[in-house]
Amino acid sequence: MLSQREIIGHILHFHGTIYDNKIFGRGAIDDKGPVISALYAMKAVMENYKLKNRVRLILGLNEENDWKCIDYYKSHEELPFVSFSPDADFPCIYAEKSILTSYLKMDYSKYLNKNIVIKEINTYGNPINVVPKICSCTLKINDKKLKMAEIIENLKNLIKESGFEIDIYKLDETELKLTSYGIQSHAAHPDLGINAISRLIVILSKLFNIYDIPVELFDFFQNYINIDYTGKNLEIDFKDQSGSLTLNVGDFCFRNNILEIGMNIRIPVSVNIIEVGNKFMKYTGPYINVDFDTISYKPALYVSKENKLVKTLCGIYNEVTNSNLEPIAIGGATFARAFDNCISFGPNFPKNKDMCHQTDEFIDIDKLLLSCKIYAKAILALDDF
Numbered sequence: 001m002l003s004q005r006e007i008i009g010h011i012l013h014f015h016g017t018i019y020d021n022k023i024f025g026r027g028a029i030d031d032k033g034p035v036i037s038a039l040y041a042m043k044a045v046m047e048n049y050k051l052k053n054r055v056r057l058i059l060g061l062n063e064e065n066d067w068k069c070i071d072y073y074k075s076h077e078e079l080p081f082v083s084f085s086p087d088a089d090f091p092c093i094y095a096e097k098s099i100l101t102s103y104l105k106m107d108y109s110k111y112l113n114k115n116i117v118i119k120e121i122n123t124y125g126n127p128i129n130v131v132p133k134i135c136s137c138t139l140k141i142n143d144k145k146l147k148m149a150e151i152i153e154n155l156k157n158l159i160k161e162s163g164f165e166i167d168i169y170k171l172d173e174t175e176l177k178l179t180s181y182g183i184q185s186h187a188a189h190p191d192l193g194i195n196a197i198s199r200l201i202v203i204l205s206k207l208f209n210i211y212d213i214p215v216e217l218f219d220f221f222q223n224y225i226n227i228d229y230t231g232k233n234l235e236i237d238f239k240d241q242s243g244s245l246t247l248n249v250g251d252f253c254f255r256n257n258i259l260e261i262g263m264n265i266r267i268p269v270s271v272n273i274i275e276v277g278n279k280f281m282k283y284t285g286p287y288i289n290v291d292f293d294t295i296s297y298k299p300a301l302y303v304s305k306e307n308k309l310v311k312t313l314c315g316i317y318n319e320v321t322n323s324n325l326e327p328i329a330i331g332g333a334t335f336a337r338a339f340d341n342c343i344s345f346g347p348n349f350p351k352n353k354d355m356c357h358q359t360d361e362f363i364d365i366d367k368l369l370l371s372c373k374i375y376a377k378a379i380l381a382l383d384d385f
Helices: 004-009 032-048 068-076 148-162 196-210 216-224 273-284 308-321 365-382
Strands: 017-019 022-024 083-085 093-096 098-107 116-122 134-141 166-170 175-181 246-255 258-267 290-298 328-330 342-344 362-364
Touching (some): 022 365, 032 365, 098 273, 116 196, 116 246, 134 196, 175 196, 196 216, 196 246, 216 258, 258 273, 273 290, 308 342, 362 365
Parallel strands (some): 093 328
Antiparallel strands (some): 116 134, 134 175, 166 175, 246 258
16 A cells, blocks of 8 residues: 555656756656767768768667667677767766676565564565665564554654654554655666665664564675665675776565565676675575575676777767866666677766766756767767778
């Protein structure tokens, strides 16, 4: 049962709104706006120049998930000999972190007869690569000797002490619902968000311990992850030229009597995935009923700054904007790593706040038009490769 606040928070607007010389809407900067910019750049080039090579706009529809769309394309169509993906930042991207999607799991069967049990968990469809803005958990009170009022009071005290934004709803005499609120952001930038799932798990862990019902999965989480996104307590807070490791808790579910906590981990390009996995195994070891499973892994993308494509695209950006910037590394994953001789190029301009996956996502109209000019010049330049 959704509260009025939850319903209002989940109303989505799929149309673009123009205000203050900006286009607001889901995908305005990631990636509907850049797609239109690239398409019009292609049209401008086609109408004014005769190219030696064909230029194709390749659109994928599940880049946020398993990339089956691009895999299908690669198995059925001609591959580009050189390309760029308008899905990140200017001046251009030379490195993208590897991405590990993993789950911490625990069989909850033996807890079902405890005094307080988990009945349902809902993350409202949050993708694992997004910092969740809302998460709820319904608890059932099995022991009639436990007073609902006392449990609610204990929860209020825990929430107050933590400073988290969590609402408590009494559903009936035996069930209550906790709803945690945060701020949504891309998993590559967890510092820009507030994780609703992490905060809820911390409160649940403390509540169960008050009633002497320690849940191993929650205890592990509270001790080694908590609301931190650097992996420090797990000794995986690695850092190199591509940036620092980030750990986003993006999923929390309860199905078939299994509790699961899903993580999207962005790993610096010089770090081996095995190092990260070994650390998790080391710290989950003492927790007999907690398992660590790797679901998927995207290898890092690294192209030398001296690479011809990198130097060409970076040079075009600097020429058009009268800048002198160097290529950069990111924590995001783009379709650039799906092809050889491909890197990500725009559309976010330097010093602009990254609005990808965020509330009130927008693209500045002047920047949109400027990116179109940059992409047109890039198409012309790549025709000579």
